[in-house]
Amino acid sequence: MATLMEEEVFMAFTTYATIVLLKMLLMAPMTAYFRFNRGAFANEEDVALKPAEERKKLFRTHPDVERVRRCHMNDLENIVPFVLIGLLYALTGPELSTALLHFRFFTACRIFHSIAYVGALPQPCRALSWMLGLLVTFSMAYRVLGKVLVL
Structure with missing residues (x-):
């Protein structure tokens, strides 16, 4: 492990x-910020201490909150596979320059994807950043399978 x-x-x-x-x-925390800032809470217990009339106003959805929440869910769908496949990829002994290209490009894509998602940038900004990040993960997976495929 030390080596x-x-x-x-x-x-x-x-x-x-x-x-x-x-x-x-x-x-x-960004989702929580938007929830408090926009006064839109997802669970009844979040507004339970408020007066009944105010509870009705706060227990609702808001497009900005939903946008941040969906961005977070998209991260789960993409970052977790990147971390798992990236670990396997790193263990196959790729060239440092190639590995850095994969890691940096994916990271840039995910950061830009979040900016495009939360900032509501016009398509195809978000779609392209998602697709390019996904291609990076597939590229690493291809390398892993090409190196260690045993059937």
Whole structure:
């Protein structure tokens, strides 16, 4: 394990995996911020201490809150596979420059995807950033299977 931590590719993977995982974690407080800021709560217990009339106004959805929440869900669908496949990819011993290209490109795509999603940028901004990030993950998966495929 100590020698693995000294490998440059593994350290690069660890760096970029941590960045995208932190980005994903920060979406939850951002959702909470939008909920409080827009006065739109998803659960009755969130507004239980408010007067009855105010509860009716606060127990609702808001497009901005839903946009941030959907962005967070999209992160779960994309970042988790990247981390798992990226770990396997890093263990196959790729060239550092190629690995860095994969890790950096995916990270940039996910950050831009969140900006496009939350900022409601016009399509195809969000779709392209999602698709390119997905292609990076598929590229790493292809490399893993090409290196270790045993049937």
